[in-house]
Amino acid sequence: MSADKETLYKQLADAVVDMDEDQAVATAEAVATAGLDAYEAIEKGLSAGMERAGQLFDEEEYFIPELLMCSDAMYAGMDVLKPHIRQDAVAEKRRVVIGVIQGDTHDIGKNLVKIMLETSGFDVTDLGRDIPPASFVQTAQEIDADIIALSTLMTTTMDGMGEVVRQLNDQGVRDKFKVIVGGGPISQGFADRIGADGYAVNAADAVRLARRLTSPEVAAA
Amino acid sequence: MGTDAMKPLERLAAYGKGEAIDRLPCVPIVGNTAARVIGVKVGDFRGNGPLIAQAQVAAYRKFGYDVIRIFTDLYTQAEAMGAKVHYPADETAYLEAPAISDPAEVQRLQPADPYRDGNLPHHLEAMRIAVDQVGNEVPVTGALTCPFTNASFLVGAETLARLMLKDPETVHRLCEISLDTNFRYAAAIIEAGATPSLTDAMSSSTVISPRQFKEFSLPYLKRLIDFIHGKGKSVTLHICGKTAKIWESMVEAGADCISIDNDASLIEAKLAVGNRVRLMGNVHPSAVMLQGAVEDVRRATLSCLREAHDNPKGFIVASGCSLPTEAPFENIEAMMETVRNFKVEDQ
Incomplete structure (x- = not known):
């Protein structure tokens, strides 16, 4: 058997x-x-x-x-x-809210990250593409997310990522979530500058990053 | 731009013959940033050839770079074949929906008529005006999206990716009909007095494998480049993302100059194919040109120059890809100034 x-x-x-x-x-x-x-x-x-x-x-x-x-x-x-x-x-899963930031409709990269995160045992809420910053913040609170994952392929929409972090700060809930960013024009430097918790270069890297950020030591820090 | 002793056409001709030049050619790849130069909205370019020409000529006159490229977005040919493109008021257009939603509809697709369909006539008009105004001193090119990438806009990128494995015949049909549009548009560009400038984002090894590139992209690229060569024009081929494993194929396709971005190394390209093609690249368009300070631009430009100024078939300092619309003017100027001040003897 x-x-x-x-x-x-x-x-x-x-x-x-x-x-x-x-x-x-x-x-x-x-x-x-x-x-x-x-x-x-x-x-x-x-x-x-x-x-x-x-x-x-x-x-x-x-x-x-x-x-x-x-x-x-x-x-x-x-x-x-x-x-x-x-x-x-069913074990309690870590929750992720993911989406492509407003102004951008390229979602092939986001879809790959979503697939790989789901595969790795994360419970992923996919908002889709062209999503305003406030929706990420709202959904993350509604589903009590562990991670907010933001994607864009376009340089014109990168600022929306910073806006998500600003709104989290304004609402006093920044510490409740880890914010991770990725996509063509994004770099570690950009992630640092907007105050994101991490940057992933591709879908496999996003999984490693999400695991690291939700590991008990990091999550408690 | 009064500081240059030579005009771009003179400079490029002399450089090609190995004669003395005042500075290396330099092309910060200005796209919709040209709208900022004349203070109009990006969305105003839609259907307005004279405005595109006015902006691109003004940008050339402001910065003094070596190629004018008539470009607003990658979707013009796909749009002329039925794809739906969304035009925000003041940002670069994007693909809203592919031309067909079901691959079975492929037989409905027709090649575009560049003199009639979509925005192609307006782009051709922009080329004619630019050629008329400054064509005696600077090459004017028209952006042309290559078969495989155009095919992805006809059916959708993810659908095309799956079809490559499930139904390769349909992918070939989509590429073939895209090539048909490319032939017509390339001929019209040349008739307008300009040169096609080839761009093929989806052919990148960041997306498809080198083997898939050889199967689905290379044969069509080769036929397209042969066609353009047949009309007496040389060809620059831009592919973004990772490209190291397809440089050989890009050369085999017949490109005279390959334009690479930051996921690729100029030094490695020089060693691998630099004795057969001119290289172009690769200052980071967003991290450096958009977000960097003038000093970052200077450093990145110098680093490109050091890596590739001695490329056997020549080198054009460029951004790795089209500049973001909001790239600051002082960064574009810094790139030009760094090239003007660079003396090969300094090395």
Whole structure:
């Protein structure tokens, strides 16, 4: 039984890495039929596969097209498994609110970050693109977010990122959230200047940053 | 700009022949910053060729750089083929919706007629006016978005990315029809007395793999560049982001000059392909040109000069990509001044 389980999890992971949506669905159905723990299957199967895809992206073996296809397979498997998750199996997740800042509608980078964060066990609320600074602040408070993640590809909209930090300060809630920024024209220097907590150069880096910022030591600091 | 002894056309011609020049060519890639030079809104450029020309000629006269480029955004050809472009009042336009929402609709797409469709006629008019006013002293170019990038605007970037793996044939059809528009627009640009200036953002290795570049982008780029060469014009090809692994292919495509940005190294490019192509780059458009102080610009420009002034096929100091609209004038001037003051013997 346990060898079966490991085999199925490995098949799930491989289906994601191989960008095989049909295989991911078939294996996820087999997991459900066998009555295995759906939450564990997502974590040790689909998410593990997506993590490997992320590594391949880091190593420049995979590029954006491959990463998108891997995530399609992951979500397809997830759709099958989600209804089977037992509530008591769900660990408390760190929450992220993410979006592309107002004035910009390029969201391919933001979507990749969202995928990788979800894969890594974050609960992500995606506001979408062209989002006014106040909406980030409001949603972050509503869902009690741990992280506010801001993306832009355009230099014209970078100021909106600083505006989010200003509004958090004005409302006296800056300490409740970690603000992370990324996108084409953004640099560590810019992140420092607007008072963000971190800058990530790509989606894989965003995961590392989010993990670091929500680790118990940092979060308590 | 009274400080330069030579005009850009003279300088570039002499530089190409290895003769003495007053300074290295320099191109801070001014796009919509030109609106600020004449105090108009970026949105006013829409459908107004004379205003684009007035702004670009005024910007050239103010800063004295070596190429005028008629450009407002990357979407002009896709728009002429049916993509929806949003025009904010005073910011660069952006793609609101691709030309088709379902890849199956690809057969509905037609190549654009540059004399009739979208804003292309206005851009051509801007080129004609600029050529008429200053074409005897400075090259006038027209921005042309290359097949693969244009294809991404026709169907949407994420859809195109997935199609590359799921349905490569449709990607080729989208590139082919984009190339068809490119041919027509390139011919019209040349007829207007200008030169096409090629830009291909989505072909970057930040987005697609070098192997995918060879499969989906290179064949079309090569045909486009052959076409432009056939009309007697040389070609500058700009690709943003990471490009080191496709420099060979950019050369193979036939580019005479490759323009690279900050995710790429001028020194490495010089060593890899500098004996076959001219290089152009790569002062950071946002971190340095937009947000930096004059001293930062001077330092970054000098660093580019030191890295590539001795490139065997020549070097044009430039920003890594189009300047953000609000790039301060003093930073553009600082870039020009640094190049004017740079003497190769100092090195």
